[in-house]
Structures are given as structure tokens and as C-alpha cells.
Amino acid sequence: MPTPYSDEEVLKLLQAWNKGDEAALEKLIPLVDRELRSLAHAFLRRNRPGHDLETTGLINEMFVNLIGRDPQIEWHSQRQFFAIAARIMRHILIDHARKEKRRGSAMETLLSEVTNLSEEKIEQILLLDEALKKLEGIDERKIRIVEMKYFAGLSLQETAHLLEISMVTVEREWRFAKTWLQREIGGLGTTASLYVPILTQKPQIAVEKSKMPAVVTGDAERKLAEAWSNRELVATLMSDNWAGLKLLMQLRVTPNLTNQKLIKALKTDADIVNPLILKLKEFGALKKQEAVFSLTNSGNMLLDNLEKAIGKDSTD
Amino acid sequence: MPFDKRIEQIQSLCEAIELNILIWGPGKSSPTQYAKREKMRLQIKNNFINADVRFSEELMDIMPGGGEGLSIHEQELLHLAACDVCFVLDVSKGAGEEIAHFINSGFGHKLVILTHEKYKDVSSFPAALRKHGNQLFFNDEEYERCHLVNRVVSCVRIRAVGKLGRLFV
Numbered sequence: 001m002p003t004p005y006s007d008e009e010v011l012k013l014l015q016a017w018n019k020g021d022e023a024a025l026e027k028l029i030p031l032v033d034r035e036l037r038s039l040a041h042a043f044l045r046r047n048r049p050g051h052d053l054e055t056t057g058l059i060n061e062m063f064v065n066l067i068g069r070d071p072q073i074e075w076h077s078q079r080q081f082f083a084i085a086a087r088i089m090r091h092i093l094i095d096h097a098r099k100e101k102r103r104g105s106a107m108e109t110l111l112s113e114v115t116n117l118s119e120e121k122i123e124q125i126l127l128l129d130e131a132l133k134k135l136e137g138i139d140e141r142k143i144r145i146v147e148m149k150y151f152a153g154l155s156l157q158e159t160a161h162l163l164e165i166s167m168v169t170v171e172r173e174w175r176f177a178k179t180w181l182q183r184e185i186g187g188l189g190t191t192a193s194l195y196v197p198i199l200t201q202k203p204q205i206a207v208e209k210s211k212m213p214a215v216v217t218g219d220a221e222r223k224l225a226e227a228w229s230n231r232e233l234v235a236t237l238m239s240d241n242w243a244g245l246k247l248l249m250q251l252r253v254t255p256n257l258t259n260q261k262l263i264k265a266l267k268t269d270a271d272i273v274n275p276l277i278l279k280l281k282e283f284g285a286l287k288k289q290e291a292v293f294s295l296t297n298s299g300n301m302l303l304d305n306l307e308k309a310i311g312k313d314s315t316d
Numbered sequence: 317m318p319f320d321k322r323i324e325q326i327q328s329l330c331e332a333i334e335l336n337i338l339i340w341g342p343g344k345s346s347p348t349q350y351a352k353r354e355k356m357r358l359q360i361k362n363n364f365i366n367a368d369v370r371f372s373e374e375l376m377d378i379m380p381g382g383g384e385g386l387s388i389h390e391q392e393l394l395h396l397a398a399c400d401v402c403f404v405l406d407v408s409k410g411a412g413e414e415i416a417h418f419i420n421s422g423f424g425h426k427l428v429i430l431t432h433e434k435y436k437d438v439s440s441f442p443a444a445l446r447k448h449g450n451q452l453f454f455n456d457e458e459y460e461r462c463h464l465v466n467r468v469v470s471c472v473r474i475r476a477v478g479k480l481g482r483l484f485v
Contacts, residue, residue, distance in 0.1 A: 139362050172331075175324070179332050180365050205386070205394045216442045220420045223484075227425035228448035230483040234474045242323045249319045305482045310325040 010078035018075060025063075032078070036062070036085060043089050043151055062088045079162050086147045093151075094129050131184035135177060141165070142177045149174055168241070233283035233302075236276060243268065244276045245306075248285060248295060252303055256292040330476040335367040337472065338395055340415070341405030343373055349407050352459070356403065359465050360472055367472070396423045401475050403468055406431045416441045425484070428471055430454060430464065 010031055016024035040058040065088045066073075073084060136143040141163065148159040149170065156174075160167045237244040243266070250265050251257060257265065263273045277293065280286040285299030295303070339356055342349035357369045375395050386394065396402055396418055404415055406429050418424055419442055429441060433453040445451045452471075454464045478485030 142362075172327070175328055176331050176363065176365065179328055183332075183365060205390055205397065216419055216444050220422075220424055221444050221448075223422065224419070224425050224444055224448040224450065227485050228450075230478055230485045231449065231474050234477045234481070234483065234485065238474070238477060242327075245323055245326070246319045249322070302481045302483065306326055306480060307322075309329055309480050310322060 007078045010081065011075055014075035014078075014081055018073070029063075032081070033059075035082060039082065039086055040089060042154070043086075043093060058089055058092060061092050065092065079164060082162055083144055083148070086151065087144070090147050090151045127185055128181065131181050134184065135180060139173075142173050142180075145170055145173050146177050146181075229283050232279070233285055236279040236283060239276070240272050243272055244280060247273065247276055247280065248299055248303055251286070251293060251295050252300070255294045258292055262293060326477070326480065330473065330480055331363065332365050333476050333480055335364055335401075335472065335476060335479070336399045337367055337369045338372060338375075338399045338402040339369065339405065340372045340392075340402060342407060346407075349405060352464070353405055355462075355465050356405075356468050359462075359469050363469050364472060364476060393418060393421055393423070396421065396426055399426060400479065401428060401472060402426050403471075404429045406435070416445070419445060425450065428452060428468075430468070432456075432459070 010028065013024045013028040013031070017028060036059050037055055040055045040062070044055060044058060062085055066084070073080075075081060132143060132146065135146075144163055145159055148154045148162055149156065154162070156167050156170050160170045163170070237248070246266060247262065250262065254261075254265060259270075259273070259277065262277070263270055266273060277286060280299070281288065284296055285302060286293055287296050337360060339353045341353050344350050353371060357371075360367050360369050372392065372395060375391075392415070404427060415427065415429070418427065424445070425448075427445065427450050429445060429451040431441075431451055431453050433455050436453055441451055452467060454467075458464045458467075475485050
């Protein structure tokens, strides 16, 4: 979202306005108008046609809300200003949905992404709003991402730019937020609990304790080594934005590829693929025979387990 | 299904997988270190939706029968047996020494001991732990900033993927 004015210029006006300089607001509005309009338009576009709010109305309500804030916001950057504007716009739309007992299509679409529920839609909007508020209390950055990316319809890049974080972070936090909202709306709490394994393992403890020698045994060292090797394998799968796992998946689809063909199939370069191949070989997922690479049994089994987890056949 | 889509699903599943995590370390009487443990817990929970993250001192309440008849070591061993990974914030000389012998318990691989680098030469912990990535060292800057907490979250992420792939991690 490139701007024709400087961050400093907007910041100065915001700070002056905060100190009661109404003229600063007059100067500020034309500077930020284009982007506010685009933000408001994106919010409204995601709502069903016929919504009684229009772009100008939404911006005006946003400013009214901003003026009435006590304590006033301490401005640090124009990015912060747009982030807060997006948040206020979301609240305005929620309030409208609540008042009018109707939802915007943005809410419906978000709901369809996070839940299968389809009845009592207005209640779901409010439920979603409650969940968003709860998420805000837990992790404010995630809620800002939901607002930017979803409600304002900004791209990953724009969201990352506005929040001054990497795209990878935006992607990860957006994914987490969706799962979290899904769980909240579905009424599910955290399912993990140490209590259950503690209960089930109590009888084994005395036996384990009696077996523990004072010095590190070969068996213990072997276990440590095995766990370490598996962790290194997982780290390799995840490295370079999961290029290691893509490499294994590629070999599953097209076995017996040479180094060059692997590089071509993965559409990347040798600097990324070669170290991955070395590590995947070292940690037992890959083997090389007559200049071609294929998966080992362990590599196949690992992919099987991951594929089973996502409920998809690896060959599709 | 394209690789990227499948990987995205795997990532989502890892963030939603059930994880039982322990954080051992100084209690409330050491406010700075306790706050660091709190920060670790918060960050883990912020990244892993279904993680049950506990401090050892909180577990006494959920021990069957209050842990009656079990020594402290046995109780700790029980906790270790039950968790997926156990972080130990080792910020003083020999603080976690007694934990080292758990390495022989069959659950030693679950330990991740976070030791200040000034204790790098102190031989409280068997070399095997260090050699196999179960003891991580940090400096003052890493401790003050979020680096140490981020490393903890990375350790959890690796274990989550490993658990999903049914690997012994």
C-alpha cells in the first residue's frame, strides 16, 4: 500500500490533532482519504449489497469513534493509524449487524471458513464477535491480522507491511487464528491434558525408577541419539519454507530422480536442494542409488503418517 | 492436491495437535525467571492451540491421590513420563542437577535443558544431553529478548511435526 505522503507528515498531524488542533484533522483527512476509502470500500464490499452504510458513512463513523476515545490514542506511525482505523471499522460493522439483526457476507464467509454451522446466523455473528474479542485478549497481533486480512480484504503482503511483520508470520498467525476461532465457535476447549497420561502412567513409575542406573547407559544414549536424529529430520523437512518435505513429496510422486531433475521439478535452485538432500540422506529419509534418489522405508513411512493425518491419499 | 496445500494442512494440524508440555524452573520467589517461564507458556499456547502447558508446581494438584507415596523424584519422573516435552530453565549452578539422572529413565529425550552459557563448562549434566540437542545454551541478550522463548517455540514445533509423523522425537 504505497502512499504519496510521508509517515512523518501523517504522524505530526495525528499528534497535533491529539493535542486538540482541529486544523490538523482538516489537513490530515485529504492525506489519508484515499487509503481510508479503499479500506472502507474493502470492508463494505465484503458485506452484502444493500447495507445501509456507505464508504463515506463508514469513514465518518470511524472518525467520530476516534474523536470520542478516552484516553486518546498515542500515535506512533501512520501504519498504526490504519490498523486502528480497520479495527474501528470492524466494530462499527459488528454493531450494525447487531442492531439490524442481519449479517454481512464477510461474516458469513468467515464463518464458512471456520465452521460448518449454517443456522441462526445472527447468533453466529455475535458468537464470532465474542470469539474475536477473546482472541484479542489473548494475542492482539492475531486479531489485527484477522481484521486486515479478512475484514479489510488486504493481501498478505499489505497486511505484513501495515503490521511491520514478515509475510510468513502473517500466514502462520492467520492460520492459527482460523483454527482458534473454529474451536471457540464449536464450543471446544483445549483437548490436551496432562492429567490423563499422569493417571495412566503412575503404575509404571516405580518400575522405571528401580531400573534407573546412576550413570548414562548405552541404551539411554541410543534413545537420545534416535530422538535427536528424528528431530533433525523434522527440522530439515521444515527448513526453507518446508522445501525438505516438498522434496520427499516430489520423490513419492516421481521416484528415482537425479539431482538435476529434482531441482527442476521443485522449481528451485541447487543451493537449496543440495543441502537438503545431504541432510535427508543423513537422517534416513532418502537414499541414492546409481545417481538417482528415492525414499527409504522410513521416509515412506513418515510421509504415510503425515498423509494419513491430513486424511488424503499421497497419490492424489 | 498441490504440495503447498498439503503442507498448509500439515502446518494447521501441527498447530492443533494435542501437546502436553512441562516447564520446570524457578518459582515465584525468583520473579524474573518465573516471568520468563510465564512468557514461554504464553508463547507456546499462542502458537499451539491444544497445548496443555504446566509448571511442575501446579501438577501437585492433579497428581492421583496428591502423589501420596511417591518421592519428589518419582513425582517428577511421572510428570516427565506424561508429557511430550519438558523444558527446564536452568539459571543457576547445578539447579537442575538432579534432573540429569532422568536421562536413563526412557524419557530423557523429552528433556530440553535451557542453561545460561556461563555454566557451559559446569558438568552438572551428562555430555550425552548436550550432544543430542537436549541442552541448549543462551546468553544474556537472548534471555532478555525473545530469542530464548522463540527457540522454545521452535523446539515445540519440531516435536509437533514429529508427533504428527509418529516419529520418536
